[in-house]
Amino acid sequence: MTKTQIITARLALLALVLGLWQVLPSNNVINPLLLPPLGDVLSMLWTLLGQPRVHEAIATTALEVLVAFIIAVPVGATLGVIIAESPYLTAIFKPILFYVFSVPKSIFLPLFILVFGIGFPQKVAYAAFTTGFVVLMSAMAAVESVKADHILVARSYGATRGQILTRIYIPSMMPILLETIRIAMIFNFTGVMIAEMYASRTGIGHLIAGWGENFQMQQLFAGVILLAATAILFNEIIRSLEARCSTWRT
Amino acid sequence: MQHVANLADRRPQPEETAIEVAGLSHVYDGPDGGVPALQDITMSVGSGRFIVVVGPSGCGKTSLLMMLAGLRAQSRGTITCYGRPIPDPDPKRVGVIFQEASLFPWLTAVENVEFPLSLRGDPKDERRRRSEAMLELVGLQGFGARYPHELSGGMKQRVSIARGLIQDPPVLLMDEPFAALDEQTRMTMGHELLRIWNATRKTVVFITHSLTEAVYLADEVLVMSARPGRIIDRIPITLPRPRTYEMMATDVFGKLRDRIWQQIRQVP
Numbered sequence: 362m363t364k365t366q367i368i369t370a371r372l373a374l375l376a377l378v379l380g381l382w383q384v385l386p387s388n389n390v391i392n393p394l395l396l397p398p399l400g401d402v403l404s405m406l407w408t409l410l411g412q413p414r415v416h417e418a419i420a421t422t423a424l425e426v427l428v429a430f431i432i433a434v435p436v437g438a439t440l441g442v443i444i445a446e447s448p449y450l451t452a453i454f455k456p457i458l459f460y461v462f463s464v465p466k467s468i469f470l471p472l473f474i475l476v477f478g479i480g481f482p483q484k485v486a487y488a489a490f491t492t493g494f495v496v497l498m499s500a501m502a503a504v505e506s507v508k509a510d511h512i513l514v515a516r517s518y519g520a521t522r523g524q525i526l527t528r529i530y531i532p533s534m535m536p537i538l539l540e541t542i543r544i545a546m547i548f549n550f551t552g553v554m555i556a557e558m559y560a561s562r563t564g565i566g567h568l569i570a571g572w573g574e575n576f577q578m579q580q581l582f583a584g585v586i587l588l589a590a591t592a593i594l595f596n597e598i599i600r601s602l603e604a605r606c607s608t609w610r611t
Numbered sequence: 612m613q614h615v616a617n618l619a620d621r622r623p624q625p626e627e628t629a630i631e632v633a634g635l636s637h638v639y640d641g642p643d644g645g646v647p648a649l650q651d652i653t654m655s656v657g658s659g660r661f662i663v664v665v666g667p668s669g670c671g672k673t674s675l676l677m678m679l680a681g682l683r684a685q686s687r688g689t690i691t692c693y694g695r696p697i698p699d700p701d702p703k704r705v706g707v708i709f710q711e712a713s714l715f716p717w718l719t720a721v722e723n724v725e726f727p728l729s730l731r732g733d734p735k736d737e738r739r740r741r742s743e744a745m746l747e748l749v750g751l752q753g754f755g756a757r758y759p760h761e762l763s764g765g766m767k768q769r770v771s772i773a774r775g776l777i778q779d780p781p782v783l784l785m786d787e788p789f790a791a792l793d794e795q796t797r798m799t800m801g802h803e804l805l806r807i808w809n810a811t812r813k814t815v816v817f818i819t820h821s822l823t824e825a826v827y828l829a830d831e832v833l834v835m836s837a838r839p840g841r842i843i844d845r846i847p848i849t850l851p852r853p854r855t856y857e858m859m860a861t862d863v864f865g866k867l868r869d870r871i872w873q874q875i876r877q878v879p
């Protein structure tokens with residue numbers, strides 16, 4: 362199959378799904394109360410995007426995601442690098458981290474509510490917690506991907522510790538770090554959504570949870586489309602950056 | 612090649628000593644008193660000489676090289692390089708070329724070569740100019756913009772040699788630099804190395820497993836015993852220079868190779 366054929370097939374599949382989403386509910390093959398036709402959902406999305414209440418929710422969620430991300434990535438990455446660089450810390454923390462990593466983080470949500478309440482700080486703290494974990498684990502893997510040979514070569518040319526960090530560690534770790542940032546954003550977004558849907562007064566997650574409880578399916582699906590589009594967009598931006606690094610990834 | 616011309620001007624005096632090793636021993640930390648890797652190595656390398664070290668696998672050749680480069684501290688004994696000890700790597704005195712080319716995959720060939728210069732903050736166009744000249748010296752003009760994965764094994768090793776040469780250290784330490792190459796490329800590279808050595812007159816300590824390569828390249832071959840490595844023979848290679856492929860078929864060449872083989876084979 363050529364590339365064009367594959368792309369055509371993908372677009373056809375997408376068109377089919379969207380078409381069915383429109384046709385089946387409009388003809389009552391699927392109950393439109395459960396799945397409203399795509400056209401209705403899109404016009405609802407348009408209406409919602411005009412409402413101040415929704416603007417405010419989007420702004421809140423976006424800020425929560427952003428702040429959690431800004432905290433989780435550097436903190437997680439730094440801790441991961443520090444632990445991975447020290448054989449002692451690795452020996453102590455690695456098994457513990459693996460145990461904790463296997464536990465679903467959402468069970469800690471009630472704890473976060475007890476400590477931080479249900480406002481902005483709690484959303485940020487919870488999302489940063491879940492994301493920071495993933496970043497930390499990936500950063501450790503990234504450090505392990507640095508080749509001892511490369512460090513030796515740099516040392517033989519008299520590289521200082523700082524130069525070894527900036528000239529060897531950072532570029533060696535870059536492919537994994539970019540991948541990590543992408544995955545971190547997915548976890549981060551998920552964390553904020555879960556926290557908002559669980560208990561909140563504002564935010565997209567809160568709106569979606571409310572629409573679900575009140576059986577407002579058009580609004581619910583409009584929200585889902587909005588979130589999916591945002592997440593995919595971000596993912597693709599980072600992926601295009603990754604692709605630019607892949608010239609030397611082999 | 613103004614760069615190389617400069618070098619020739621300060622061509623070292625033959626009687627000058629480049630590397631002096633006295634009573635060098637090394638034990639790696641470990642259970643039961645550790646792993647004795649080197650024992651009582653004493654050697655003296657005259658400036659501009661080409662010394663080849665051979666010995667069974669695991670006898671401590673790489674360890675010795677690391678210590679000569681200041682990359683690893685020895686347990687006992689002294690190493691001096693041009694009269695001074697070398698506790699840390701000193702690229703002004705010693706350049707190292709490792710078994711694997713170990714090029715940085717995120718840099719192009721020319722950027723790899725100029726890496727040592729960029730570490731010490733040389734101006735960009737100056738180091739680019741010298742880097743291009745080095746690539747030319749190793750026969751890779753026009754390949755500077757390629758990334759390592761776009762180069763063959765032999766080309767990578769040439770880039771690695773160019774990177775080792777660019778700081779113009781008087782001493783070059785090479786740890787089985789051609790081991791990963793096929794026989795044919797290996798012979799060509801050995802020949803190229805002699806040409807470069809002849810143009811730059813560096814002091815070379817070269818480790819290899821190939822006896823033919825040892826005899827072909829060396830002024831003197833040092834034979835090491837199995838671990839803990841000691842020097843059990845020093846064989847002067849009196850073949851005239853420049854060396855040619857035809858010499859390999861001669862009696863003298865065969866006898867020298869045989870002598871090394873006898874030494875290595877006796878190793879318990």
Ligand SMILES: Nc1ncnc2c1ncn2[C@@H]1O[C@H](COP(=O)(O)OP(=O)(O)OP(=O)(O)O)[C@@H](O)[C@H]1O
Pocket residue numbers: 639640646648666667668669670671672673674675838
């Ligand atoms: N960092 C280390 N820690 C402990 N032991 C080591 C270390 N490096 C090397 N050794 C041991 O020291 C001995 C000599 O190793 P070295 O790498 O110097 O041998 P070599 O002569 O270069 O071998 P080869 O020809 O296979 O490359 C080996 O037995 C090896 O296991």
Ligand SMILES: [Mg+2]
Pocket residue numbers: 672673674786
């Ligand atoms: Mg070795």
